[in-house]
Amino acid sequence: xxxxxxxxxxxxxxxxxxGHTPMARIAIPLPHPHSGFWAKxxxxxxxxxxxxxxxxxxxxxxxxxxxxxGAPVVESTSGTLGIGLAFAGQALGHxxxxxxxxxxxxxxxxxxxxxxxxxxxxxxxxxRGGWQAARITRLRALxxxxxxxxxxxxxNNPDNAAGYTAMADEITDVxxxxxxxxxxxxxxxxxxxxxxxxxxxxxxxxxIGVDSVGSTIFGQPARPRPMRGLGSSIHPRNxxxxxxxxxxxxxxxxAVDTCRRLARGCFVSGGWSTGAVALVAAWAAxxxxxxxxxxxxxxxxxxxxxxxxxxxxxxxxxxxxGEPPRDRPLEIPHPGAVEATGWTRCRxxxxxxxxxxxxxx
Numbered sequence: 051x052x053x054x055x056x057x058x059x060x061x062x063x064x065x066x067x068x069g070h071t072p073m074a075r076i077a078i079p080l081p082h083p084h085s086g087f088w089a090k091x092x093x094x095x096x097x098x099x100x101x102x103x104x105x106x107x108x109x110x111x112x113x114x115x116x117x118x119x120g121a122p123v124v125e126s127t128s129g130t131l132g133i134g135l136a137f138a139g140q141a142l143g144h145x146x147x148x149x150x151x152x153x154x155x156x157x158x159x160x161x162x163x164x165x166x167x168x169x170x171x172x173x174x175x176x177x178r179g180g181w182q183a184a185r186i187t188r189l190r191a192l193x194x195x196x197x198x199x200x201x202x203x204x205x206n207n208p209d210n211a212a213g214y215t216a217m218a219d220e221i222t223d224v225x226x227x228x229x230x231x232x233x234x235x236x237x238x239x240x241x242x243x244x245x246x247x248x249x250x251x252x253x254x255x256x257x258i259g260v261d262s263v264g265s266t267i268f269g270q271p272a273r274p275r276p277m278r279g280l281g282s283s284i285h286p287r288n289x290x291x292x293x294x295x296x297x298x299x300x301x302x303x304x305a306v307d308t309c310r311r312l313a314r315g316c317f318v319s320g321g322w323s324t325g326a327v328a329l330v331a332a333w334a335a336x337x338x339x340x341x342x343x344x345x346x347x348x349x350x351x352x353x354x355x356x357x358x359x360x361x362x363x364x365x366x367x368x369x370x371x372g373e374p375p376r377d378r379p380l381e382i383p384h385p386g387a388v389e390a391t392g393w394t395r396c397r398x399x400x401x402x403x404x405x406x407x408x409x410x411x
Contacts, residue, residue: 057120058166060143067096068105069216073224073344078315080308080328081374084336087232087343089328090221093320093350097137100204100348103239104134106213107202108142121198122147126185128278129158130349131204131237136165147192147199149185151175153278158353180272180283204237205286214243221344222251230338232258232331232345234280234323235267235297238289240346245293258334259294259399260326263301263392269385269400276302276367277322279348291401299390300326302367304375306358308332313351313359320347321354329375329393337378 071094077086092099111117124147125135132148139146147168150159154171162169170192176183193199204210217240221228231248233241245257264273265281268291272283277300305325312328313319324347331345357363364370379395382388386400 058140058143058145061140062142064096064137064141065105068101069095069220071095071217071220073221074316074318076312076316076318076328076332078311080311080332082332082336082377084332085339087331087335087345088225089318089331090217090344090346091318092346092348097134098130098349099240099346100131100134101137102134102217103204103210103213103237103243104131104138104202105141107204107207107209108135108138108144108200110207110209110212111200111202112142117144117200118198120144121200122196124189124192124196124199124201125149125204126182126189128181129154129353130279132158132162132167132169133165135202136162136167140166144200147196149189149192151181151185153181155353155356157356180274182283204239205282205284205288208288210237210239210288211243211246211290214240215247217346218244218247218251221248225342225344227342228252228255228344229341230256230258230331230334230343232260232327232334232343234327234346234348235259235261235289236280236282236286236323238267238286240348242288242290242293244346245290249293256295257293258330259297260323260330261297261299262322262326263299263390263394265299266402268297268299268396269402270299270390276369277305277326279321280305280323280326285403289401291399294399296395296397297385297399298326298330298379298396299394300329301390301392302369304329304393306364306370307374309351309354309358318347319351320349321351321358323348325358333378 172184175181262277262281264275308329309325327345335343379393
């Protein structure tokens, strides 16, 4: 099966393009007026936000001797990390094989292949663990077929979080103070990679995690999740539950409404994660007068033109009722108390793998 990949020369000069993304002040109603928050615009960076994690994981593996020069890299992706790995593979000289699924947008499939990636698609979710588990099963088969192949394992690789240290430095270069950090949570990489160094700088920093309805990360039951890239149907070890002061679950209709308001109001928008964190960041700014609030918009709107921004697609999938999001989330006392079906807040943070919990007043 070595014909699956071909050797490629390294282009280390690409690494100089990594990061250094701008921050924007977002002050439009989403949908309610608020005092404004800062957003790190990762769509403006080459390879997207996860290029930072991809480069960190591959360079860490090379340093430890786990990734040999020119050896293939094999990973599972719902899209965003795939673009980042395509960038890292070109920069460091590694062919990249990605396992996606048939829900991966055609535009992203074409873009990945244009960047020289070998893309394999699984055609059905696993009975337990959904698309993620199905992709991992195929990935393990590829590892057995490809000599010297390396699996970064983004969900459990600590170098994932380390890739965001530079982003934390970029935020501190712009902001003199930060009170609240709002982070989307999927693999757990960027939330840990940002919150830990930023809290060293500002010890009283509050961290709000934003998850998807139907995600198991914070102790909710697994359900189908149309919001790709946000949440998880498995339990990534990179998620540092202890860093979060509270968690919000956001539904697809609320994320769609927020993204479209961003696009109309300030020409800065993105995908599911962007809509979810923008909704929560606007709420945090409105309910904490005078607080400095920041978040990260992980990507731009381009890959979502045929889904999140397509009226027919949303109607076919029951996304969007025409009603704007309510002015506050539903409050629940514990993640196991109520199943979140829309925007929901919990100030008791639970790690479902160990059963530990921490209440926040």
